[in-house]
Amino acid sequence: MPHHHYIPPFILRGFIPKETSSPKPSIRKTKKQRQREARKARNNGQPDPETVSAFSMRSRLIESVPIATTSGVMNFCQDASNREHLEHLEKKLSELEGEAARIIRELHIAAERQSSNQTFTVARSDLQLLWKFIILMHYQNSPMEEMYQEAHPRNAPISQWLRHLKETNGYTTDKEFWLDGLHYYLSTKHSDILKHAKQIPNDAPFHHIGETNVDISIHQWHALTYESFTNNHFLGIWRSHEASEFVLGDNSHRIWEGTLAGSPRLYNIYVISPKITIVLKLNISKTLPPEFEDSTLKDHPLDFPQTVYNRGPGVLGNRHASPKDQFDALERHLQSPNSDNDQFTFKINKLTVNQTYLVNQVVLENLAADELLVFASRDAMLSTARRYDTPEGTFRKQNRRARSGASNLGQAAALPVAPSNLKRALRGWVTSPLPTLLLFAHSEPG
Secondary structure: OOOOOOOOOOHHHOOOOHHHHOOOOOOOOOOOHHHHHHHHHOOOOOOOOOOOOOOOOOOEEEEEEEHHHHOOOEEOOOOOOHHHHHOOHHHHHHHHHHHHHHHHHHHHHHHHOOOOEEEEEEEHHHHHHHHHHHHHHHHOOOOOHHHHHHHHHHHHHHHHHHHHHHHHHHHOHHHHHHHHHHHHHHHHHHHHHHHHHHOOOOOHHHHHHHHHOOOOOHHHHHHHHHHHHHHHHHEEEOOOOOOOOOEEOOOOOOOEEEEEOEEEEEEEEOOOOOEEEEEEEHHHHHHHOOOHHHHOOOOOOOOOEEEEEEOOHHHHEEEEEOOOHHHHHHHHHHOHHHHHEEEEEEEEEEEEEHHHHHHHHHHHHOOOOEEEEEEOOHHHHHHHHHHHHHHHHOOOOOOOOOOOOOOOOOOOOOOOOOOOHHHHHHHOOOOOOOOHHHHHHHHHHO
16 A cells, blocks of 8 residues: 655655765665665665654654655545546655755755855746645645534634535545645646636635635635745745754644734744755735744744846836836736746855754644654754753743653653644644735745
8 A cells, every 4th residue: 555655755865864874975766776675674684774763752762763654644645536546646746746856955955065155046947846845745734634624613714615515526525625635736837826816706815715605616725725825925944053953743844833913824844854944934024023023933044035037027126116017027027938947046044053943842842742753863853852851941841751861862852742832723724814915926936
């Protein structure tokens, strides 16, 4: 039976401990090659060569976990409605992950360059792929059982619409809704998804769709959900301090932190490797005083990318042009194939040891009782765990009785079990989006 990874294997491979990785230059291998090597190792009584170290919240021990069987579920993406090609969604998802892996490898190469001002430049076409990859990681890690559940309190405003869709599409399970969304995202270009979102009558906010018009299609719903991420956030990059590393939780691709004027999800955090975390931050935060932000990450550097338009209209670079003229010019430019080669340059923001820890603290605070914490270096992990287990932490943690295990790495490490307020607030795939700001249209992949 297929094992579907909700954390892509190429990300997990970045956490293979250095002491167990090959000293030879890394060569990309096919899935069949990796499976063959794993079988050979088992037959020789050796561990799987693709194994990560993880702290198990259930056993409270540090364990070696094969990538092939971790951070995933069986048959999760199987589409029962397509009997001839049950795994067609898994195949499309694998293709997207392959493209994302290429882009993220280029990001890591840029991050390793010796420079006081590290940057990463990417074409619009690749940036669109990266956005789709991030959004689908979030989608796969979201609580599917609540997303389209009529009886769930969060879905009360759209319960009539959900009922109508079930009747018209013949859906009998919530998973059918979820698979429909996955199929739509994987089969539709990023730019076309945004076009579909613009076709919603009266620009109705999606949390009122069920109240205003039950005839709005499920694909328009999916499009609006997607658009709320791309148009309400800007993307940034954090690099961990040289003396520290990021850690990865089972749910690390759907966690958020901070509020803006009382609204949640100031930051959406996506740990990509021990050295790189990709962040989405609300656009509107740039127009409000810092006092409106309530976040442990508010001192972490993050800003919009610098954009160079490929054969773009001159008004886009005219600071004296009105926002409307610039927006209209951008809309026209995005319809041109020239826009695919627009260049976005992101600063790779190097964090301090303390700033790196605060990102890890969010990951730790959101771990559930049956999840895994994956790490690359035991020393870096234990340093984080020791600090998390002290009273000085920013969060009011509910369980400080765990011990760091510094004296014996086979013993339990210092991680709490009880869910926090942040964990309880996390439930849900999206919240009501803040208004889209035309002012920041240039910062998004379009």
